[in-house]
Amino acid sequence: MEKFVNHIQLGYLGLLPFLGCVGWPLMVGSNSVNLEFFSFYSIAILAFMAGNLWHAGQQSFADAIKAVLPVIPIPFLSFLPIEWMLAWLGASFWLVLIFEKATIQWQGYHKDYQKMRFVLTSVVFVCHILIIGMSIYPK
Known part of the structure; x- marks a missing residue:
């Protein structure tokens, strides 16, 4: 532990x-x-979390694709309304967790760490929903 x-x-x-x-x-x-800071911070944390899935030389091609799949569209999201970008980012945190749970390493993680990952993903997702709501209805 x-x-x-x-x-x-x-x-x-x-x-x-x-x-x-x-x-x-x-x-x-x-x-x-505030909206820009949230967006940039979300992108940075998502990229960090997805990067943790990258095990160069130790994974299949499919697993390598899963590690970069959530972050590849990020540059293109800048052409969409902010609400769409935040929706992708929020959903991508779940995608990263799902991909992480499918790895061999997940089985070796302590149950408290596994629980923490679920709690963090849930809270971050709810924060995205709230920020989307605040951007749609700013006052």
Whole structure:
């Protein structure tokens, strides 16, 4: 368990910017800077999580594709309305978790880490839904 404690703590700390971006508009009103920060942070965390699935030389071609599938469309999402981009990002966090659970490594992870991954994915997904709602109905 001790080797996963830091990962669990860092995972929950990584939620703070997501939660802050949801709380900020509720306290001071919605603004475009908050929406941009949330989007960029979401992209960075998604890329990090998907990158953790990459095991060069140790995985099948199909598993390598799964590791990059959630992040390949990101540059093209900039041409879509922000709500569509956020919807893709929110759904992609679930996609990364599903792909991670299908790996051999998942079986060796401590149950607390597995639980944390589900909780983090759920909270991040809900934050995306809330931010989409705030961008549609800003006041």
